[in-house]
Amino acid sequence: MDYACIQLKLDNEQTCMETLKKLDKAEEDGKKRLVYFSWLKGQVLKRFKEHTGKMYQLLRMTRYKQSYAYFLIKMYDLASEYNKITCDLSRENVH
Numbered sequence: 001m002d003y004a005c006i007q008l009k010l011d012n013e014q015t016c017m018e019t020l021k022k023l024d025k026a027e028e029d030g031k032k033r034l035v036y037f038s039w040l041k042g043q044v045l046k047r048f049k050e051h052t053g054k055m056y057q058l059l060r061m062t063r064y065k066q067s068y069a070y071f072l073i074k075m076y077d078l079a080s081e082y083n084k085i086t087c088d089l090s091r092e093n094v095h
Contacts, residue, residue, distance in 0.1 A: 003029070042076025045069050 003026035009015035045064075049055050059066055 038072055039076055039079050042072035042074070042079075046073045046076055049073070 003022075006019070006022050006026060009019050045055075045058065048058050052058070055066065055069060058064070059069065
């Protein structure tokens with residue numbers, strides 16, 4: 001869902017609550033997308049390392065720190081090991 005056009009309706013107590021609920025939903029979806037894209041980056045980093053055998057090339061070409069790159073790879077490995085997590089990540093971010 002596109003949240004770029006959320007209108008802040010502040011007319012009364014009820015419209016304020018409705019607006020807060022929409023903003024909470026947008027924030028929750030944003031966090032899920034962040035995890036999903038981090039998972040995808042871990043997959044790419046792992047494949048890059050498999051192709052080259054060297055991570056330092058990638059680190060020089062990007063602004064990633066070594067610890068962050070390995071964190072993403074580990075996250076990808078763990079999520080892939082538990083298939084339900086991977087399916088949930090993919091399903092929630094298809095739209």
